[in-house]
Amino acid sequence: MIVTLIDKSNKMIKSLAPLSILVGGIILMMYFHTIGYFAYDISIGDGLYLISIAATFGMLYIIFIGVMTCAGLTVTNRLIWKPLNNLLNFIEGKFGVKNILNDALDFKVKTEPVMWLLGTIGTIWILLMSVDQISKFDLKGIISLLSTTLFCALGWNGLNDIFSSERQKSISLMTLFILPLLLSGANTSLMNGTMRLLNIRQEHITIHLKKPYIAYAKEYGFNGSHSDFGDEYLKYTNFNAVFTGPGKSTVISPQNDKHTTLVIPNESLVIIKNKKTQSK
Template structure:
């Protein structure tokens, strides 16, 4: 019974720590996003703060899936170039490793992962209308795959060395397997795992912004290309703007109907910020027009 209570206490404390860390990281994600759109929501409630935990959870799941795809994609090159890697390890007097376990199954998954990466790069090209952006994304993704592949080699080599050290213990092997910080024994494998987790976020171009936008879109904070209905009492905001001719055509009899709107932030705080792209007002050379209105001014949102 005491053991059960102890385990429950550990689980409770772990969940508590996870909740605190999740809220902090979720808040950081929201703050960085707010900096990019130059808008900080006012009138935050306790529910809005807890909302950050949901943001962190979704962002974390998406990022873990992305890392998993990179990990699988790297297996293709590790298996195809296994002999070359083997020769390099032998030449460097390092214990050789093998990656050919379940070769056919891993190869199939790896090919699918690589196809998915190429498809994402293609979608970026289509959506951004910029081949350069797509090529930069693809190049940085495969740089990350190279780094992840190297760390996979180090981890496999670490596991081989650990098995050898268990049968033939030596101080030299122990120093390569572990390091100490204030008498705390830490596995070198742990560092490789951390490096594998952090590297894509640093190396891959636009991955943080892309995952943040997807996360906020999934929970309704950010919405793209929608039609919104704004309280007609706020129509003066549109008529007093620089593009008065465009807004004169808007029907504001019961509510102002605005089409092709990108909602940058809503459902957090008391205000909503949205933008109308320049192409919607037939002038692609200008910057998008941005407005801020109270949440209650938004009478409805219609997705296409």
């Protein structure tokens, strides 16, 4: 039994590895697009490091899809989609307004304990990702996160229960993997979290810039203060390093303006992590 389990695990890993690199590469390109920078001055070793980052992105995204699918088939199906479908069916019977979502919302709630465990983890993940959106009253973001569980559940059912043709299965696969990436807003949290985990993204930091890049920062309206690193440096607080490698440059951004980024050569800046950040 153990040998069979190991064999199945090896086959799964072999099949998921190319997919994870492909999906991770897409997410990595999206991250570069978000920060307005692409690491072009890289060595062969840096290129291999980027591939490993892409694989990490991909594996985390596949895990995300897995728990969102379980959430869609269990928790959110029982708490949201089933009651919503019953309400729409009641309105259809009472007022004659056709329930056009019945085919999408009418699917069975899974009862397997493992599915419920993973579904609960997925629901908790949604709640954690929604905290910032709730504070900003971003109802659209919260709805899109919950809708992710529905798309994942539909994609899973399409692959396993409903559709038979290869074309329909391809559509289900696209629904399962692509729509959540585009609609959930999860890609931003996934990208930032992975970059923090790999220490490529560092937040709430103090930066010491060296001349002539002090003038570069001043052009963007950033005025530094005295630096203990010498007269050639100025100190800047409340910044994020959104990309610290691989490559020969670092991309920094003020905490209160994520759309403004400055590309600084590594030898022209010093990054100091704040003590509060280090203690976390």
